[in-house]
Amino acid sequence: MRADALEPAATVEMSLPEETRLRRALRGELVLRADPVYERARQVWNGLVDKRPAAIAYCACAQDVVAALAAAREGGLSISVRSGGHNVAGKSVCEGGLVIDLSRMKNRLVEDSRLFASAEAGLTLAEFDRATQACGLATTMGVNGDTGIAGLTLGGGFGKLGRRFGLACDNLLSAQIVTADGRVLHASADENPDLFWGLRGGGGNFGIVTRFDYRLHAIGTTVLAGSVVFPEARAREALKFYDEFARNAPDELSLDAALFTSAGERLFSISVFHSGVPTQAARDIAPLFAYAQGKSVSAHVEPTPYLAVQSAGDAVFPRGRRYSWKAQFMRELTADMIDALLDAYRKAPGDNALLVLQQVGGAISRVPVAATAYAGRDAEFDCFPIAIWDDPAADGENLAWVRDVWTAVRPFSTGAVYVNNLGDEGPERVKAAYGPNYRRLVELKDKYDPSNLFSLNQNIAPTMADRPE
DSSP states (O other), X not given: OOGGGGSOOOOOOOOHHHHHHHHHHOSSEEEETTSTTHHHHTOOSOTTXXXXXXXXXXXXXXXXXXXXXXXXXXXXXXXXXXXXXXXXTOTTSOSSSEEEEOTTOOOEEEEGGGTEEEEETTOBHHHHHHHHHTTTEEOOOBSOTTSBHHHHHHTOOOXXXXXXXXXXXXXXXXEEEEOTTSOEEEEESSSSHHHHHHHTTSTTSSOEEEEEEEEOEEOOSEEEEEEEEEEGGGHHHHHHHHHHHHHTOOTTEEEEEEEEEETTEXXXXXXXXXXXXXXXXXXXXXXXXXXXXXXOSEEEEEEEEHHHHHTTTTTXXXXXXXXXXXXXXXXXXXXXXXXXXXXXXXXXXXXXXEEEEEEOOGGGGGSOGGGSSOOOTTOSEEEEEEEEEOOGGGHHHHHHHHHHHHHHHGGGSOSOOOGGGOOSOOHHHHHHHHGGGHHHHHHHHHXXXXXXXXXXXXXXXXXXXXXXX
């Protein structure tokens, strides 16, 4: 096999015979460039992404996915796979190829007696959470309601329950997947276990997952949540407190933090989420309130519906705005790193910019690195600047600020990164995301996708070997 055979296919238009065959095979809908709905259909969450695929296949079932893959292979079309379309790099839409869209596949089943949920890949986090919360159940699921469960889970899956119950992928029991050769397989600990290992953190490199089966947990419908906000003048001291308090917090307590701007004022916020019993929650957060007394500009934590917590970020990250970020893992926040963060945020290009610290650790860290493809088990924080803007003329300054912050903070990082927070950063950063698991992932790619059909992602490239044509 030639090396160039492993490159993404060039821009190719769908021919009339291919279009006709695919329309006949699909239970769902095929959208082409000439169709009135095309402009809306090609859009993804990040308004910075502007790609024009040849066609978009809205699949209704796994067999639609099989048909779409066959059409792409026969027509020499590159493919991208879209569920929620929430990836910051816009990997779910391709230029000139076929978008295989799962967003209309929304069947779900919750069995409260078994603490079990089965969900098709088109569900968003909000849709999944509403279904499980009807029974007072939940599993780890992101922080933005219109994120797709598919991409989130396949990349690992951070969420506020992660410290208590592990990542979304740690709670995955099995999955249905369509492989590059068109087979529909079941992956679990007992069936295709090597593939199941790779799906738990390896992204969309091995096929198109059409259904996920999850372990659920009884948390009720109300948690303790809120925030404590400090003025910029107190931010350095508050960040030092946050570092120690967060790294010693119990699993039930999740403490994210951010530098942000409100009404022109720079502030530092610690967000509080506690999923345990109220009496224990009050004891666990008491040190934070004691520290904040006389120092904070606001401190408000109260019983809150879990669904409200899960949708709280939606207004901050609406579809269609322009977004950029670059992330890296931290084990602690040293004094020098805190200085770097504060200095970097003072240079933010606009009031919408954020500098976020997402807490991980807890149960996530107690899963052996080799147990799943996800490898960043030793991190305590995911640190990333987020630029948010609307004017294309401001692209340069916002993208530059994100790069500059990442560079300033880089010396304090573990060197690793959460694959779901990667942009277009190249193969070395993909390798950094998987660390010691990368070689095993390449072997899995060689087995299930040796021609790299699934390449428009955070790609794990298969081994390239010279073979006779």
